[in-house]
Amino acid sequence: MSNPLLEVRDLRVEFPTRRGTLTAVDGVSFAIAPGEVLGVVGESGAGKSLTGAAIIGLLEPPGRIAAGEIRLDGMRIDNLPHEAMRRIRGRRIGAIFQDPLTSLDPLYSIGRQLVETIRTHLDMGDAAARRRAIELLGEVGIPAAGQRIDQYPHQFSGGMRQRVVIALAIAAQPQLIIADEPTTALDVSIQAQIIALLKRLCRDHGTAVMLVTHDMGVIAETADRVAVMYAGRIAEIGPVAGVIRAPRHPYTIGLMGSIPSLVGEREHLLQIDGTMPRLNAIPTGCAFHPRCERVFDRCQRERPDLLDAGASRAACWLYASGSRKEGA
Amino acid sequence: MSPTGRPEGEHRSAQHEGGPASAGADVLLRVAHAGKTFDVSPPWLARTLGGQPRRLLHAVDDVSFDIRRGETLGLVGESGCGKSTVARLIVGLYRLSSGSIFYAGESVAALASGNAPRSLRRRLQMIFQDPYASLNPRWRVADIVAEPIRAHRLVVGGKAIRARVDALLSHVGLAAADGRKYPHQFSGGQRQRISIARALASEPEFLVCDEPTSALDVSVQAQVLNLMRDLQRELGLTYLFISHNLAVVHHVADRVGVMYLGRIVELADKKPLFATPRHPYTRMLLDAIPDLAMTGKARTPVAGEVPNPLTPPPGCTFHPRCPHANDRCRSEVPKLAPAPLAGMVACHAVEERRIPIVAERA
Numbered sequence: 296m297s298n299p300l301l302e303v304r305d306l307r308v309e310f311p312t313r314r315g316t317l318t319a320v321d322g323v324s325f326a327i328a329p330g331e332v333l334g335v336v337g338e339s340g341a342g343k344s345l346t347g348a349a350i351i352g353l354l355e356p357p358g359r360i361a362a363g364e365i366r367l368d369g370m371r372i373d374n375l376p377h378e379a380m381r382r383i384r385g386r387r388i389g390a391i392f393q394d395p396l397t398s399l400d401p402l403y404s405i406g407r408q409l410v411e412t413i414r415t416h417l418d419m420g421d422a423a424a425r426r427r428a429i430e431l432l433g434e435v436g437i438p439a440a441g442q443r444i445d446q447y448p449h450q451f452s453g454g455m456r457q458r459v460v461i462a463l464a465i466a467a468q469p470q471l472i473i474a475d476e477p478t479t480a481l482d483v484s485i486q487a488q489i490i491a492l493l494k495r496l497c498r499d500h501g502t503a504v505m506l507v508t509h510d511m512g513v514i515a516e517t518a519d520r521v522a523v524m525y526a527g528r529i530a531e532i533g534p535v536a537g538v539i540r541a542p543r544h545p546y547t548i549g550l551m552g553s554i555p556s557l558v559g560e561r562e563h564l565l566q567i568d569g570t571m572p573r574l575n576a577i578p579t580g581c582a583f584h585p586r587c588e589r590v591f592d593r594c595q596r597e598r599p600d601l602l603d604a605g606a607s608r609a610a611c612w613l614y615a616s617g618s619r620k621e622g623a
Numbered sequence: 624m625s626p627t628g629r630p631e632g633e634h635r636s637a638q639h640e641g642g643p644a645s646a647g648a649d650v651l652l653r654v655a656h657a658g659k660t661f662d663v664s665p666p667w668l669a670r671t672l673g674g675q676p677r678r679l680l681h682a683v684d685d686v687s688f689d690i691r692r693g694e695t696l697g698l699v700g701e702s703g704c705g706k707s708t709v710a711r712l713i714v715g716l717y718r719l720s721s722g723s724i725f726y727a728g729e730s731v732a733a734l735a736s737g738n739a740p741r742s743l744r745r746r747l748q749m750i751f752q753d754p755y756a757s758l759n760p761r762w763r764v765a766d767i768v769a770e771p772i773r774a775h776r777l778v779v780g781g782k783a784i785r786a787r788v789d790a791l792l793s794h795v796g797l798a799a800a801d802g803r804k805y806p807h808q809f810s811g812g813q814r815q816r817i818s819i820a821r822a823l824a825s826e827p828e829f830l831v832c833d834e835p836t837s838a839l840d841v842s843v844q845a846q847v848l849n850l851m852r853d854l855q856r857e858l859g860l861t862y863l864f865i866s867h868n869l870a871v872v873h874h875v876a877d878r879v880g881v882m883y884l885g886r887i888v889e890l891a892d893k894k895p896l897f898a899t900p901r902h903p904y905t906r907m908l909l910d911a912i913p914d915l916a917m918t919g920k921a922r923t924p925v926a927g928e929v930p931n932p933l934t935p936p937p938g939c940t941f942h943p944r945c946p947h948a949n950d951r952c953r954s955e956v957p958k959l960a961p962a963p964l965a966g967m968v969a970c971h972a973v974e975e976r977r978i979p980i981v982a983e984r985a
Contacts, residue, residue, distance in 0.1 A: 339840055454928055482867065482929070483911045483912055484701065486911070553841050555845075555874035566845050566849055567846075570843065
């Protein structure tokens with residue numbers, strides 16, 4: 296990857312509390328190339344949504360970026376003043392959230408919301424912006440866009456609302472879209488439609504996507520690469536096919552095995568005992584070591600960084616050269 | 624007892640009609656033509672002054688199925704298809720509008736009116752989706768689990784009750800010491816274990832599980848599903864397992880019913896249902912799941928959405944989305960009938976053999 300569009304380096308997100316500072320995202324680094332879809336997967340509390348929020352500058356106080364840097368097209372965006380960040384958000388980075396009903400203002404027609412977004416970011420008159428809005432609604436697959444543009448969010452179904460949110464996100468043709476659980480609130484048949492739509496739009500416009508989700512199935516279908524997060528850190532990152540077919544990190548292996556499949560018959564699902572640690576009780580060394588079946592003494596003492604592990608990179612001492620290790 | 628590999632009566636479900644008298648010895652729960660309508664009319668004043676009509680929502684319409692002792696019946700469908708309403712009808716949280724439900728030959732109608740025999744209430748328990756909402760936050764876990772024991776006087780004496788609660792907690796993988804804590808001190812998965820312990824406290828035979836793992840992360844879901852399967856083995860439980868997640872249903876169920884807009888459109892043993900789905904809606908659902916094994920393959924998204932249940936389309940309610948629909952489908956409601964080879968399907972196209980029987984999937 297020669298010229299990444301988005302580059303995140305050693306990102307740390309902290310929440311100061313009365314009882315000390317909690318580190319929710321700790322030393323996360325990754326890059327997204329233009330037109331690439333990076334999936335970020337993890338269980339609740341892994342820090343995946345916070346990573347996305349930090350990138351678009353929507354961390355809720357008291358949460359703050361405590362260290363690291365975020366670059367968009369080479370320019371640092373993590374330390375920009377509010378106004379400058381506001382201009383980037385929407386124009387160069389679009390956002391899609393889980394619940395389309397909270398992303399839309401119930402008091403304005405969707406046309407008005409689209410026109411407002413378009414005119415905020417692009418130099419366009421009212422009439423032209425409205426024509427563009429109808430075009431966008433058509434592009435995201437809303438039938439009879441010309442009539443529906445004057446309707447209000449409550450007049451749309453959940454799937455149609457999410458299409459409107461996607462239209463808003465791509466209105467100013469951003470280079471990057473951060474999609475946080477965009478299909479989680481939708482039924483499976485609608486989910487398939489929205490994923491197909493996202494994929495088509497990215498292909499047509501060359502938009503890069505950071506797709507945050509807990510659903511490995513969605514990642515498998517959509518992403519080019521995937522980052523698996525655990526307790527605020529990336530446990531494994533690599534090409535989707537590699538991570539899904541041959542996961543390297545013991546956590547990824549457990550995670551993949553715990554997903555019920557439609558193929559084959561299994562008496563028991565693979566089970567990782569215990570739960571993800573709370574932020575105020577992150578174990579020393581590798582945060583996964585108390586739940587890991589292949590733990591050894593180094594895991595308890597030293598925290599692993601991402602190491603080469605075949606097709607992907609895994610933060611696991613099993614892949615350190617010189618430590619005991621088994622053939623792949 | 625054994626939840627899988629039941630050689631006897633593989634296709635018995637295909638022949639059920641009629642009342643409880645004809646119930647086979649192994650049928651534990653029989654739902655016969657059950658229906659539930661909700662009155663969603665505007666208020667009286669608006670109706671009288673504004674001339675607005677009464678509106679009825681048919682949440683469940685003519686649903687029939689049997690559950691045999693020791694098996695797991697999975698019920699799948701998208702939101703609003705009526706699967707949770709079926710669960711609530713069975714345990715008596717809703718009153719039936721039409722049809723009947725019999726548990727071991729006894730009508731459960733009395734459950735909803737509150738004067739059911741205690742024994743019936745004890746034998747049927749429910750596990751809900753949201754373990755944050757279904758446990759009383761002001762009660763200690765030990766009291767939550769002990770409540771059914773006290774209510775049904777299953778064990779008498781404080782010490783004996785405490786011993787029983789401890790045993791239940793350790794049975795679901797919690798420590799006896801956890802009984803002194805409050806629900807907020809537990810994670811989602813642990814709370815669902817508490818819900819299960821409470822359900823088991825009354826020594827039931829039958830558990831209605833309404834999306835029991837939908838609020839949980841996958842690794843925690845795996846723990847709870849494994850636990851439920853072990854408990855079924857040990858205690859000989861019978862499950863009605865409701866989920867929107869086909870992969871989860873595939874993992875837990877012996878037989879599967881697929882619901883669409885208040886009706887069962889297909890009911891079959893798990894294997895044929897997933898290998899050779901017959902109803903176009905079942906096929907659509909199966910095509911729509913992102914499957915890890917299919918990495919890279921594009922699935923075919925299906926056009927359309929579930930129609931508004933207040934104004935369902937005439938005839939087969941699936942016809943606006945169905946590629947095989949013809950005039951008959953647009954006017955005549957298909958009945959659930961035995962399909963060629965296996966299972967039961969409510970589809971004119973399948974009955975008329977307009978849809979070819981597909982070869983095994985995957």
